[in-house]
Amino acid sequence: MRIDRERLRVMIEELGEIGADPEGGISRIAYTPVWEDGILYVEKRMEEAGMQTRRDAIGNLFGIYPGRTDRILLTGSHIDTVPHGGMFDGALGVLAAVEAVHTLRESDIQPEHTILTAVWAEEEGNRVFTGIGSGAFCGQIPEMSELNLEKLHQAGHSMQNVRDSVFDGLDRIDASLELHIEQGAVLEKAGVQIGIVEGIFGLHRYETTVFGTADHAGTTPMDMRDDAMVKAARLICELEELTKKTDPQMVCTTGWLRAEPGMNNIIAEKVTMMVECRGMNEEALRVVRSYIASRYGEGGTHIEDTLILPPVPMSQACREAVRDAASELGFTSMPVFSGAGHDSECLAHAIPDTGMIFVRSRGGKSHCPQEWTDWEDCAAGADVLLHALMKLDIQARGQADKT
Ligand SMILES: [Zn+2]
Numbered sequence: 001m002r003i004d005r006e007r008l009r010v011m012i013e014e015l016g017e018i019g020a021d022p023e024g025g026i027s028r029i030a031y032t033p034v035w036e037d038g039i040l041y042v043e044k045r046m047e048e049a050g051m052q053t054r055r056d057a058i059g060n061l062f063g064i065y066p067g068r069t070d071r072i073l074l075t076g077s078h079i080d081t082v083p084h085g086g087m088f089d090g091a092l093g094v095l096a097a098v099e100a101v102h103t104l105r106e107s108d109i110q111p112e113h114t115i116l117t118a119v120w121a122e123e124e125g126n127r128v129f130t131g132i133g134s135g136a137f138c139g140q141i142p143e144m145s146e147l148n149l150e151k152l153h154q155a156g157h158s159m160q161n162v163r164d165s166v167f168d169g170l171d172r173i174d175a176s177l178e179l180h181i182e183q184g185a186v187l188e189k190a191g192v193q194i195g196i197v198e199g200i201f202g203l204h205r206y207e208t209t210v211f212g213t214a215d216h217a218g219t220t221p222m223d224m225r226d227d228a229m230v231k232a233a234r235l236i237c238e239l240e241e242l243t244k245k246t247d248p249q250m251v252c253t254t255g256w257l258r259a260e261p262g263m264n265n266i267i268a269e270k271v272t273m274m275v276e277c278r279g280m281n282e283e284a285l286r287v288v289r290s291y292i293a294s295r296y297g298e299g300g301t302h303i304e305d306t307l308i309l310p311p312v313p314m315s316q317a318c319r320e321a322v323r324d325a326a327s328e329l330g331f332t333s334m335p336v337f338s339g340a341g342h343d344s345e346c347l348a349h350a351i352p353d354t355g356m357i358f359v360r361s362r363g364g365k366s367h368c369p370q371e372w373t374d375w376e377d378c379a380a381g382a383d384v385l386l387h388a389l390m391k392l393d394i395q396a397r398g399q400a401d402k403t
Contacts, residue, residue: 001107003099003386005379011095012378015041015079016087025084025369030122031059031155038079042094042119049102051117057164058157059121060133065101067114072169073389074116074176074351075100078123078133078343085124086371088378092359093179094119096382103386111393113174120343127155134343136165138350175353175392177318178344179385181373185364186336193380194326195336195358196319200345201251201278202311204285208292209302210235214261214269225267229259232271235295239275239288246287249337250279278339280311309341312348317395318355318388325387331380353392357384 018038019028028035039061043053046063054062067073077093097117104111121133128151135142141162144152152158182188187195212228236254243252257273277288293303319335326333336358348354359381362372 001103001109001386003096003103003379003382005375007102008095008099008378008382009375011045011099012087012091015091015095019081021084023084026081026087027083027085028079028081029083029126030080030124031127031157035080039119042079042098045095045098046101046117049098050105051098051101056137056167057161058133058136060137060165061119063098063101063117065104065111065115065117067111067393069112069114070169070172071113072116072173073111073113073392074118074173074347075178075385075389076116076118076120077178077180078120080122080124080126082124082126082367084369085367086365086369088181088361088371088373089183089366090123090180092181092373092378092381096179096378096385099382100386100389111390113393115389116173122155123343128152128157130341131343131346132162133165134346136162137167138170138347139166140346140349141166170350173351175315175318175355176344176347176351177321177355177357177385177388177392178342179357179359179381180342181361181366181371182336182358183340183361183364183366185361187334187358187360188362188364190334191332192334193331193360193377194322194333194384196322196326196333197314197338197356197358198319198335199280199311199313200338200342200348200356201280202282202285203276203278203307203309203341204289204305205274205276205307206289206292207304207306208235208273208275210271210273210296211300211302212267212269212271215267217265217267220267227267228271229268231296231300232257232259232273235292235301236273238295239291242288242291243277247279247281247284250277250281250284250288251339252277252288274306280313280337282311309345312345314344314348314355315353317353317392321388321391321395322355322357322384325384325391329380329383329387331384355388357381357388
């Protein structure tokens with residue numbers, strides 16, 4: 001059993017026209033009329049595939065393909081984009097799921113599990129904040145700042161909508177599987193088609209301040225300076241080495257800094273910078289934090305946590321289902337990590353068996369008009385999604401029988 005590659009390609013291209021920007025790329029921001037057009041497009045395709053559809057209060061769209069029991073397998077992704085984003089980020093996971101269900105129906109296969117295909121609202125976080133749709137579904141009611149509440153209202157929603165969207169059948173979901181483009185170049189570099197996602201990186205973001213002493217840039221000899229800018233630069237370079245040495249998978253970025261007083265002729269007294277580390281190993285992330293905190297001794301640096309998200313491992317059952325499906329279908333596969341956040345990160349907190357499949361992104365590019373995944377890889381990902389779901393269907397049924 002294989003999905004219809006041509007039908008999948010046409011859907012991706014047609015959805016890609018909705019919100020296509022004359023300046024390049026696709027701008028289909030959540031909760032805008034053009035996003036609603038995209039939702040309607042997917043809803044029609046779901047109906048053609050044999051699904052019943054429904055929306056929830058926060059705007060998530062669901063396609064329901066009834067199984068023999070009320071146990072659920074969840075799949076899907078998102079169709080909102082960043083401004084001038086690409087055609088595959090999110091859309092592939094949604095349309096591949098629709099195509100997988102269409103293939104099941106054409107093959108007269110009724111699974112044990114009801115297959116619930118979701119289009120999550122606001123994954124990209126351009127309107128309110130990231131993951132509000134999938135978060136609400138699994139009961140993660142966020143603490144809203146004034147600003148975010150206002151953004152939520154501007155998007156036509158309220159906290160009541162968030163609360164009303166908590167899914168009342170979470171305990172009936174046996175597994176969740178999302179197909180997504182890699183958004184990096186690891187698979188392409190390895191020449192491998194399918195990525196078995198081992199986990200989604202945790203993220204630690206620190207506002208780091210390095211202190212020095214302001215002085216005259218002309219009259220202070222080099223060996224009499226306490227230059228915050230030089231200390232910050234040294235620290236940034238040291239963090240690069242420390243990161244590589246501590247955990248080869250971990251990444252560390254200083255993407256922003258500000259020097260004060262910030263004048264050409266004054267040695268910097270203070271540098272504030274944002275340091276962000278991502279990885280699967282929390283201990284390794286903490287090594288970086290304590291290095292920053294202690295590098296210039298007591299009072300030499302100040303570190304403040306601004307965002308701490310724990311790493312999210314993907315379930316073994318899902319990883320095995322993806323690995324076995326890929327190998328049976330004759331595709332090459334390898335374990336990978338996700339450095340980017342996804343809806344599956346929210347879902348994993350409520351659904352223990354959560355997994356992801358990655359396919360190659362050309363040049364590793366995403367969130368830009370150049371984002372591209374070969375049609376062959378899109379189809380391979382959709383086939384693996386279909387067959388992995390069928391494996392989970394049988395496996396989870398076996399487990400239910402035992403209990
Ligand atoms: Zn995405």
